[in-house]
Amino acid sequence: MSGVALSLQAQQVKVFIEHNGKKGCQCRVCAKPCPGYDHMTQKWRHLDTCQFQTILVASVPRVQCPEHKVLAIDVPWAESGSRYTALFEAWVIDWLKEATIKAVARPMKLSWNAIDGIGQRAVRRGLARRDAQPPKRLAVDETSFQKHHEYVTVVTDHDKGVVIHVADERKSDSLNEYFDTLPDDLKKGIECVTMDRSKAYIKSVRQNVPQADQKIAFDKFGHALKIMYTSVGNVYICW
Ligand SMILES: [Zn+2]
Incomplete structure (x- = not known):
C-alpha cells in the first residue's frame, strides 16, 4: 500500500x-x-x-x-475484467442468497448491470468448480428486480455455497436450462433439491432428476432464511 x-x-x-x-x-x-x-x-x-x-x-x-x-x-x-474486489463480490453474492436484487442493489449503490456482472462471474466460478466435483445438493430460488417483476432463477450448490446457474424468469424452462447442462449420470447423482413450493420448479425436477419426489425438499420459511439440512438416510429435513 x-x-x-x-x-x-x-x-x-x-x-x-x-x-x-x-x-x-x-x-x-x-x-x-x-x-x-x-x-x-x-x-x-x-x-x-x-x-x-x-x-x-x-x-x-x-x-x-x-x-x-x-x-x-x-x-x-480481483478477477480479471471485474471492477470489484473478490471480497466485495463474495459479499454481494452472500446477500443475493438472502434477499432480492432490489434489496441488495439500493444500499450497496449498485446497478442491475453491476450485480448481473458479479452474478455471471460467480456462475463461471461455480461451473469451474462443478466440473471438478459435481453438485449433489441443490437449492433453487427465485429473485426479482425492482418493480418490474423481472424474475431470475438462481441455482446454488448447497455444499460449496456457490451459485452455479442463473436464468431469466421462474419457469420450468428456466430450471431446465440448468439440467440441460448436466449429463445423465450427474442428474442421477443429485441427492436433494431445496425450493419454495413452485409448481414450475417441481415440474422441472420431475422431468430431469430420477426419483425426484424423494429428493425435493421444501423450504417452508421462504428463501429469506438460510437453508440448513439434516441427512437421515435418504430423507432430508429442512428448517
Ligand atoms: Zn501469453
Whole structure:
C-alpha cells in the first residue's frame, strides 16, 4: 500500500497500491514470464470502510507477450475484467442468497448491470468448480428486480455455497436450462433439491432428476432464511 486519501464530500476512501517491481511479471493467459510494457491505472470497489465506499487504486503493469500481445497482469485481489474486489463480490453474492436484487442493489449503490456482472462471474466460478466435483445438493430460488417483476432463477450448490446457474424468469424452462447442462449420470447423482413450493420448479425436477419426489425438499420459511439440512438416510429435513 502506498497511500490513503479520504474524501468526506464524496464519502469515499481511496487506497493506493503499488507493484514493488521485484517480482517478475507473467502473461495472464499463458503464464509465461514476459517483459514489461507499461503501467495502467485501475480501480476496484472494495468492502466499505466506516460506511465510506472504499476504492483500491493501482498502477498495474502490462506485459508484452509474444503470443497474446499487450495485457495487464492479474492482480491477487480481483478477477480479471471485474471492477470489484473478490471480497466485495463474495459479499454481494452472500446477500443475493438472502434477499432480492432490489434489496441488495439500493444500499450497496449498485446497478442491475453491476450485480448481473458479479452474478455471471460467480456462475463461471461455480461451473469451474462443478466440473471438478459435481453438485449433489441443490437449492433453487427465485429473485426479482425492482418493480418490474423481472424474475431470475438462481441455482446454488448447497455444499460449496456457490451459485452455479442463473436464468431469466421462474419457469420450468428456466430450471431446465440448468439440467440441460448436466449429463445423465450427474442428474442421477443429485441427492436433494431445496425450493419454495413452485409448481414450475417441481415440474422441472420431475422431468430431469430420477426419483425426484424423494429428493425435493421444501423450504417452508421462504428463501429469506438460510437453508440448513439434516441427512437421515435418504430423507432430508429442512428448517
Ligand atoms: Zn501469453
